[in-house]
């Protein structure tokens with residue numbers, strides 16, 4: 001088989017695996033919104049680390065497995081929505097909760113181009129057609145061109161509940177740009193390949209609310225299928241450094257939480273995962289550079305022991321096995337010379 005064909009096949013297979021993981025488990029139902037009562041935000045991040053973010057933030061989480069969040073944050077002229085859920089039906093359920101607030105959506109911001117965060121965008125755009133939909137250029141391009149076939153495959157799996165062509169955000173966010181949305185200022189930061197091929201985090205300096213998308217999960221088993229744990233670790237260091245005054249992180253999966261704790265926990269999970277897989281790819285290990293079933297079992301058992309009650313962000317039963325394969329391939333390609341400090345053991 002020609003190398004290029006083999007590469008394409010490998011890319012298609014891994015895209016299929018990723019899409020299966022990202023799209024699986026999407027039956028959704030409403031949950032109670034988490035509303036942080038208005039409160040004067042302390043100026044020092046060291047003060048009251050668990051203080052609410054200072055302005056009401058509503059949330060809808062689709063049902064597990066594969067539960068994913070959409071948030072709406074109050075601004076003077078209405079609400080700003082963060083991300084768009086996986087399916088049209090989940091988005092409709094969330095929309096009724098948004099409409100119940102009696103406040104209009106004045107803008108939508110998108111964190112990254114994974115199908116479980118953008119599949120329902122069209123529902124919100126239809127309901128609020130004049131609200132600009134923001135995303136960085138790389139996200140809009142990914143949604144427009146579907147380079148890994150994520151959206152074609154998601155549509156294949158979920159049918160009409162997930163549009164074949166996702167809604168493409170029409171307002172580009174330049175790297176690091178600040179947005180004026182409905183009378184509030186929203187800062188942003190762009191991140192390189194990590195959890196996804198690209199990501200943007202949005203921050204409200206007036207409330208300390210940091211909407212981090214999937215850069216940070218809270219007590220969830222992530223999908224590592226894109227094989228960028230090193231990039232993700234680097235993203236986490238940058239996220240912490242960029243928004244040192246953040247008071248609450250609103251993650252794409254799992255409950256909101258205190259920034260340092262959530263970022264540290266995510267970093268710990270990724271570093272542990274890499275450290276557990278690393279000996280399995282050593283030339284002296286039982287299967288050499290390959291990871292044999294016994295090694296997989298032992299890595300999975302240790303992860304389960306260290307991280308109990310971490311529901312998967314997708315319902316794929318062999319998600320962890322696929323994660324191990326992706327991280328093993330990533331580690332095999334790393335050398336001391338190309339390894340950034342964030343990823344060194």
Ligand SMILES: [Zn+2]
Pocket residue numbers: 112114195196214
């Ligand atoms: Zn994601």
